[in-house]
Amino acid sequence: MSEALFKSFAIVGAGPHIGIPIVKAFLAIGAPILVIARPTSTNTSALPGNDPNLKVVRADYTSAFEVSAILRENKVDVLISTVTFVFGGVVVQHVLADAAKEAGVKLFVPSEFGVPPGAVGLAHEKHAFAVYAKSIGLPTLRIYNGLFNDFVPWLTALTETGKFHIVGKGDKPGSFTAISDVAGYVAHVLTTQPPSHLLDVELRIEGQRATLSEISALYKGSVTVVHCDALPTEGVPAADVCTSYQQRFDIGAASCGWNPDTQTDDAELASKGNSLWEGHHWLTVREVLGL
Numbered sequence: 001m002s003e004a005l006f007k008s009f010a011i012v013g014a015g016p017h018i019g020i021p022i023v024k025a026f027l028a029i030g031a032p033i034l035v036i037a038r039p040t041s042t043n044t045s046a047l048p049g050n051d052p053n054l055k056v057v058r059a060d061y062t063s064a065f066e067v068s069a070i071l072r073e074n075k076v077d078v079l080i081s082t083v084t085f086v087f088g089g090v091v092v093q094h095v096l097a098d099a100a101k102e103a104g105v106k107l108f109v110p111s112e113f114g115v116p117p118g119a120v121g122l123a124h125e126k127h128a129f130a131v132y133a134k135s136i137g138l139p140t141l142r143i144y145n146g147l148f149n150d151f152v153p154w155l156t157a158l159t160e161t162g163k164f165h166i167v168g169k170g171d172k173p174g175s176f177t178a179i180s181d182v183a184g185y186v187a188h189v190l191t192t193q194p195p196s197h198l199l200d201v202e203l204r205i206e207g208q209r210a211t212l213s214e215i216s217a218l219y220k221g222s223v224t225v226v227h228c229d230a231l232p233t234e235g236v237p238a239a240d241v242c243t244s245y246q247q248r249f250d251i252g253a254a255s256c257g258w259n260p261d262t263q264t265d266d267a268e269l270a271s272k273g274n275s276l277w278e279g280h281h282w283l284t285v286r287e288v289l290g291l
Ligand SMILES: NC(=O)c1ccc[n+]([C@@H]2O[C@H](COP(=O)([O-])OP(=O)(O)OC[C@H]3O[C@@H](n4cnc5c(N)ncnc54)[C@H](OP(=O)(O)O)[C@@H]3O)[C@@H](O)[C@H]2O)c1
Pocket: 012, 013, 014, 015, 016, 017, 018, 019, 036, 037, 038, 040, 041, 042, 043, 044, 061, 082, 083, 084, 085, 086, 087, 088, 089, 090, 092, 111, 112, 113, 114, 115, 145, 146, 147, 148, 151
């Protein structure tokens, strides 16, 4: 296997939560990146203007022909996907994978950025995608980071209700990583690590390990903590997804060290990928939320 570093990167599904931060992280280290946006996307207006390392093109993600022509034309080595999970985008990745394979892309980074998904349960579509990519011989790099620190108020419906909701006891540790750290990590490892460290690899990173009770204590009594069986649904748009994610917390499955097959958590494994970003300061939830 050639150990020359990957040179050419593209991203599909660059939205405001993680895709655009990844684009900015590439630009921050002077690495060129191609954004492939859907014809209808308005997210492109949030991309930095006037950076010679940024190129934006548009394509229909449901057309393998269209996407592969762009990948081929730009000689893309690595295709990163940050397509939506909540709104059903992960299913479209099968087409993107076909396009990548056809165009000779060497590595596909699928839209993971959560906890290791199993064949059943929350985010099983991500697991199914990994199985599909393997079946067509497309190497993947799957990155698990736990919950974005920035998403704590969302997960607990604090944003909508002013109260910090914990489904169950909140006494099992899970993984938290800041969006800026996830984005920086993606750009860092893809531009510094040889292919043998990245092809068909799962990297697990963790900025902080904590229980939801410990996170709620960071608010120092300034918000009411409510223990419940499910998040309130009224006025809470993604209540079902948040409840499912919190149910994972309740059994230890919100850790990046979670093994869906054995249903066990390995605390040491959860942050094993951190070592590829030597000397990096990982932000805590307190730092990100300014608590
Ligand atoms: N760990 C965490 O706390 C956390 C939190 C949020 C998200 N995530 C993960 O991060 C990944 C990206 O999620 P996100 O919240 O950033 O996504 P998002 O903002 O909802 O959407 C990202 C992009 O997906 C594309 N898209 C939207 N609908 C689509 C569809 N039906 N088919 C194909 N593409 C579609 C859009 O691309 P265009 O701009 O080209 O239209 C959009 O910009 C997911 O895997 C998600 O699970 C993790």
